[in-house]
Amino acid sequence: MSAFTAISSMIELAVIIFLIYGFYKEDKFIAFEQKVKMIIVVNYRRYKRKKRIEQMRKNREFKLVDGGRKGAERGSFHVA
Numbered sequence: 001m002s003a004f005t006a007i008s009s010m011i012e013l014a015v016i017i018f019l020i021y022g023f024y025k026e027d028k029f030i031a032f033e034q035k036v037k038m039i040i041v042v043n044y045r046r047y048k049r050k051k052r053i054e055q056m057r058k059n060r061e062f063k064l065v066d067g068g069r070k071g072a073e074r075g076s077f078h079v080a
Contacts, residue, residue, distance in 0.1 A: 022029040
């Protein structure tokens with residue numbers, strides 16, 4: 001028996017045990033599922049908020065560009 005077969009058998013056994021447990025303790029299992037779902041949703045929202053804030057900070061930075069189409073006047077810069 002290879003390692004892959006052993007691991008897949010263990011995963012199948014765990015799924016069967018979770019199904020049996022789910023039928024006997026349905027209310028606890030549903031509460032567990034909701035708790036896991038909320039953890040995933042909260043972490044996803046935090047991740048998206050963090051990325052949005054980083055993007056806003058990046059967009060607020062001004063970059064100085066020397067010249068332009070017409071060219072900058074003497075001693076001046078164009079803000080892009």
